[in-house]
Amino acid sequence: MxxxxxxxxxxxxxxxxxxxxxxxxxxxxxxxxxxxxxxxxxxxxxxxxxxxxxxxxxxxxxxxxxxxxxxxxxxxxxxxxxxxxxxxxxxxxxxxxxxxxxxxxxxxxxxxxxxxxxxxxxxxxxxxxxxxxxxxxxxxxxxxxxxxxxxxxxxxxxxxxxxxxxxxxxxxxxxxxxxxxxxxxxxxxxxxxxxxxxxxxxxxxxxxxxxxxxxxxxxxxxxxxxxxxxxxxxxxxxxxxxxxxxxxxxxxGRVISQIFPKVAYKPADTLLEVEHLTTATDTVRDVSIRVRAGEIVGLAGLVGSGKSEVARACFGIEPIQSGHVRFLGQDTTRTTPRRMLDRGFFYVPPDRRAEGLVVGRGARENIALPVLHDDAFSGPFFLKRAAERTVAKTLAQKLQLHPLNIERPVEHFSGGNQQKVLLAKALTREVKLFVFDEPTVGVDVGTRVAIYEFIRDLCQAGAGVLLISSDLPEILHLTNRAYVMYRGSLRAELQGADITEDKVLRHFFEREAA
CATH class of the missing domain: 3.40.50.300 (P-loop containing nucleotide triphosphate hydrolases)
Known part of the structure; x- marks a missing residue:
């Protein structure tokens, strides 16, 4: 050419x-x-x-x-x-x-x-x-x-x-x-x-x-x-x-000796059980996984492998053809996203502008969106703006939003700070399972470090974390268990010392037997 x-x-x-x-x-x-x-x-x-x-x-x-x-x-x-x-x-x-x-x-x-x-x-x-x-x-x-x-x-x-x-x-x-x-x-x-x-x-x-x-x-x-x-x-x-x-x-402007933090995993009760899941679009076929409190479970694979669709089906976005999803011991197969949110399941999508944020509105309004129906934020006739501002400012400070202006339209923030607004939404309510779908796409190394520490802190506080990523180092350094997807199917489950670059990549590219 x-x-x-x-x-x-x-x-x-x-x-x-x-x-x-x-x-x-x-x-x-x-x-x-x-x-x-x-x-x-x-x-x-x-x-x-x-x-x-x-x-x-x-x-x-x-x-x-x-x-x-x-x-x-x-x-x-x-x-x-x-x-x-x-x-x-x-x-x-x-x-x-x-x-x-x-x-x-x-x-x-x-x-x-x-x-x-x-x-x-x-x-x-x-x-x-x-x-x-x-x-x-x-x-x-x-x-x-x-x-x-x-x-x-x-x-x-x-x-x-x-x-x-x-x-x-x-x-x-x-x-x-x-x-x-x-x-x-x-x-x-x-x-x-x-x-x-x-x-x-x-x-x-x-x-x-x-x-x-x-x-x-x-x-x-x-x-x-x-x-x-x-x-x-x-x-x-x-x-x-x-x-x-x-x-x-x-x-x-500073030395970062280690990009990925050490995580103290303390696996406890099973939060999410997925059995023989197949989606109606056939992007996922016969997949079974589980996530426990106090651990970070990786779901790895190339773009198009079906890893995102697994989480979206569990959250109620992707239609399910067959199989079962259980969350906190209850059957939640084909449950709506609103009900999953209320049960303590929070899904952070990969495309923050298309699915995660209302970019024309301020950071405060975006952060408060998941809890507007809560009595603490909504009165009989009007929203409680003072409560919104207090919570939004506290979370913005916690995640080091820059500039620290919660009324600023989200579209005027850099990509990394837009991601921080998206993460802040997940902290406005009680959540037992956090699902992060490509959480560091398009963000710089400094913001990556902050996101990784954020994920570590959630895990060590007792939450379960499902980390979906096509960025191999994230899987290798943050997870204690990892599932590898290939063309809609589950290829492997790896644990601890078995989560190596060689073993994960082998399943990334493995082909069907003739």
Whole structure:
């Protein structure tokens, strides 16, 4: 496959100057200095990783490069020439294309309509729909994405929507490709395909700015890494010199000797028993698991293995075809989420924006949502706002929400702080079993540490925890028992010292016997 390259404003200038340079760039929002005199450069044919905690300024920086925001100080040079970017359309005209963490798709439109939105092919005054369809088929085939061009985007899974966003970036000639957490929703196979596309783009002289919190990805595809902290430039170093401990120290400003805390497991009574569970959608087949109080049980597997569907079926979201679910000794098969909540079962979903939070409302309102029906928060005619504020502020302080403004709309918080609001919801009522479904997707290492300590504290206080994760280190370091899923079926149950990388991975990829 050949990826189109932008025509000159030329090839990178002579004398070894970078393809893109940001010089002392600042960005001031009302009440917030998001970037403070940051320097950054990108060379042709390299992957330059941007690394930092949520709120460090990474998204602001790439938004300026992509034309979505204008800097309030400093300047941007492209191929040696100062440029004044005032729109995403202008940036794309220069060959600068971005795939943001939050999708910019129109759900009511088809894949092919989204691919060419704003760059439609015309025949005279009319759209040339046949030509766009042919181009969409050719583009998706070339990229290796199994998508139907005529399918409505609103009917796609999140992983499929991510493919559409990536395909949009490769639609036009490229000089600079910006990728913000692009693998968060992709399977291992889809991730490998994306990395192959990145390698081809590099070989053709495309510069890639890549944001990820996954250290394994940095080692796999990165060339250099720049660390930001609190809107300031901290350091740039070759990826070969970027050890995990060094990156954590640069990112947080403190030494973290151990990312994963030690957990004192004290398994007690069985809370959840699942016997021969099969879902109506056939995403789970004949699965049996159990979770006890005082332990952290892992449910591991690749994206699409069915691990999330097990918990969602237990909570009442996913329809059950056969099998039984017992919670606290009672049959709760096909019980509603509301009743499971009232019994003390709390499910924290993986997509906080789509399922966990009302992003247009404040942190206080979101935190209080699970208990609005409680007499302590709801009177005969009106909600008790004072009680809401007291509880929400206490929990926000406990989870170190930043900034500590419980009236701030959730959409204005960084991803890691949005996750803290989601976790705070789980503490507003008495809960015996916490189910965390991919709790650290899209959050930085500092926030990960806080989440891991939060999970440890719940376990040591006597709650049961079911941790669903495709991040292998979380399973290896946090759980005392782990189940491994593969293509809807349970492959193994491992305990204690048997929870090793080799044994878990063996079941991640094991194939059916012929």
């Amino acid at each position: 050949t990826i189109g390259l932008a025509e000159p404003v030329g090839s990178p200038p002579e004398g070894g100057l970078p393809l893109l340079r940001l010089e002392s760039v600042s960005k001031q929002f009302p009440g917030v200095l998001a970037l403070d005199r940051v320097d950054f450069d990108l060379r042709a044919g390299e992957v330059h990783v941007l690394f930092g905690e949520n709120g460090a300024g990474k998204s602001t920086l790439i938004s300026m490069v992509a034309g979505a925001h204008k800097p309030t100080g400093g300047r941007i040079l492209f191929k040696g020439h100062p440029i004044d970017l005032h729109s995403v359309h202008q940036a794309r005209g220069l060959g600068i294309s971005a795939v943001f963490q939050e999708f910019s798709l129109v759900p009511q439109m088809s894949v092919e309509q989204n691919l060419f939105l704003g760059a439609e092919t015309k025949s005279g005054p009319f759209l040339d729909k046949a030509a766009m369809h042919r181009r969409a088929v050719e583009m998706l085939d070339r990229l290796g994405f199994p998508l139907k061009p005529t399918r409505r985007v609103g009917h796609l899974s999140r992983a499929e929507q991510q493919m559409v966003e990536i395909a949009k970036a490769f639609r036009s000639d490229l000089s600079v490709l910006i990728l913000d957490e692009p693998t968060a929703s992709l399977t291992e196979r889809e991730t490998a395909r994306l990395f192959a596309l990145i390698a081809q783009a590099k070989a053709q002289g495309v510069g890639v700015i890549y944001i990820t919190h996954r250290l394994a990805e940095i080692k796999r595809i990165g060339d250099r890494i720049t660390v930001l902290r609190d809107g300031k430039y901290i350091a740039t170093l070759p990826v070969a010199q970027a050890s995990e401990s060094r990156l954590v120290e640069l990112m947080t």
